[in-house]
Amino acid sequence: MMGYVLGILVLVLLAAVLVMSVRIVRQQRVAIVERLGKFHRQLDPGPHLVIPFIDRVTETLDMREQVVPFPPQGVITEDNLMVSIDSVIYFQVIDPVRANYEAQDYTAAIEQLTQTTLRNIIGGLDLEQTLTSREEINGKLRVVLDEATGKWGIKVNRVELRSIEPPATIRDAMEKGARAERDKRAQILLAEGQRQSQILSAGGDRESAILRAQGERESQVLRAQAERQAQMLRAEGEAQAITTVFNAIHAGQPDQSLLAYQYLQMLPEIAKGDANKVWVIPSEVTKALEGLGGALGASDGDAGERFRAAVGDFRPPPKVDVMAEIAQQKAQDEAESTATVEKAVAEARALEQQPVPRRSSAGTGPAQVGTGEDARGPAHPFAAPADRQQQTPQD
Numbered sequence: 001m002m003g004y005v006l007g008i009l010v011l012v013l014l015a016a017v018l019v020m021s022v023r024i025v026r027q028q029r030v031a032i033v034e035r036l037g038k039f040h041r042q043l044d045p046g047p048h049l050v051i052p053f054i055d056r057v058t059e060t061l062d063m064r065e066q067v068v069p070f071p072p073q074g075v076i077t078e079d080n081l082m083v084s085i086d087s088v089i090y091f092q093v094i095d096p097v098r099a100n101y102e103a104q105d106y107t108a109a110i111e112q113l114t115q116t117t118l119r120n121i122i123g124g125l126d127l128e129q130t131l132t133s134r135e136e137i138n139g140k141l142r143v144v145l146d147e148a149t150g151k152w153g154i155k156v157n158r159v160e161l162r163s164i165e166p167p168a169t170i171r172d173a174m175e176k177g178a179r180a181e182r183d184k185r186a187q188i189l190l191a192e193g194q195r196q197s198q199i200l201s202a203g204g205d206r207e208s209a210i211l212r213a214q215g216e217r218e219s220q221v222l223r224a225q226a227e228r229q230a231q232m233l234r235a236e237g238e239a240q241a242i243t244t245v246f247n248a249i250h251a252g253q254p255d256q257s258l259l260a261y262q263y264l265q266m267l268p269e270i271a272k273g274d275a276n277k278v279w280v281i282p283s284e285v286t287k288a289l290e291g292l293g294g295a296l297g298a299s300d301g302d303a304g305e306r307f308r309a310a311v312g313d314f315r316p317p318p319k320v321d322v323m324a325e326i327a328q329q330k331a332q333d334e335a336e337s338t339a340t341v342e343k344a345v346a347e348a349r350a351l352e353q354q355p356v357p358r359r360s361s362a363g364t365g366p367a368q369v370g371t372g373e374d375a376r377g378p379a380h381p382f383a384a385p386a387d388r389q390q391q392t393p394q395d
Contacts, residue, residue, distance in 0.1 A: 020052040025060070030096040032059045042096055061096040065157060070111050072165070075122040077130055084165040085122070087114060089145070095153025103152045110149060114159070117144045127166060134161050 024047050025031050031043035035055050043057070050057070072086040089110060093099045103109050121140050122130055130137070141159040149156055166174070 017052050021049050023048045023050055023057055028063045030061050030063055031057045032061070032096065032100050034058050039097065039101070059100050061093055061099060063093055063096070065090055065092040068107060068110065069162075070114060072163070073115055073118070075119050077122055077127050078124055079126045081127050081170060082167060083122070083127065083130060084163075085118060086162040086165075087118065087141075088160050088162055089114060089156060090158040090160075091145075091149070091154050091156045093153060094155045098151070098153030106149070106152050106154055109152070110145065110154070110156075113145060113148055114141065117141055127170065131164055131166075134164075137161060 023031065023043060025043045025045045027045045029045060031048075033040045033043055033050060033055050035051075040055060067088060067090055069088040070086070072084045074082050075085050076082055091110065093106075099106055118137075118141065121137055125133065125137075138159050138161060142156055145156040145159060
């Protein structure tokens, strides 16, 4: 019975020793093994065998890039203003042995080194430079931290300042300054817009005044030309009327009695008018009356003979038909327009029927075409023939 118990104890002890001798390291992890209190080796990812009670795994380090945010810290700028800066660091362990034995706590060491380096950098910048030089601050921090942590087996990849918070009073002053700058820019843009608007309005007024003056000048010229033509037509009509009346009077062969009668008929027209208070009878009236009395006192045979002679010799002037003249002029204009259109169409068809000159394959010049063209080559397709250019319409 005693031997059975001892056998079970031995088996349990062997199993425990076997379990303690096997170590499995996960991916992107490195284990540090010490033998009797001294560094022995490092275990890469995978299964490994160690000697129980002699070898001991003291630390397992993560080889991935780590992101460590640091709490906000107060930093004084060159112009003695306190700002709160929140930073974050990206680093990676590249030598696990040195990271385990060179620094007791490399994370806390990096945090303290970041704070002191940040104070040194920000202390040489004023507030405006601090707010606008983040890339420069990040670069300086990364260089200093990478140089300091290199002996610890750590590589600092990137340093970022997440936020830079100035005091509340400074923020209010900055907001007011930014608001004033925006208002200034808005006023400048508004003034520039008004200036451009006034310039464009003045230019538009100037052009409109010029166009209005040109239109007024052209309208005056057209009115003057129309008035000139109207006066010419009116004078021509009056001349034709006077000529017609003159010819009619001479064709009628009037005698002294008719002229005396017409003279007496015009006397009431002469007497008309509000300003005529005194009417003086000219001496010609008595002569007209004497002529009219002589004409009335003459024998009826002589008067009738003179009337028949006058009527027989009278030939009235031909009647002028104004509407017929207008219609005739319109028909003439339409005929001339139709002839011009037909002439243009005929010339276009003649140009279309002209042969197109052919060029030789060698490209030395136009080939001879049997159309009567000379060696100078064909005429331009839009140029009129020579004989048609010499003939001009005699309109």
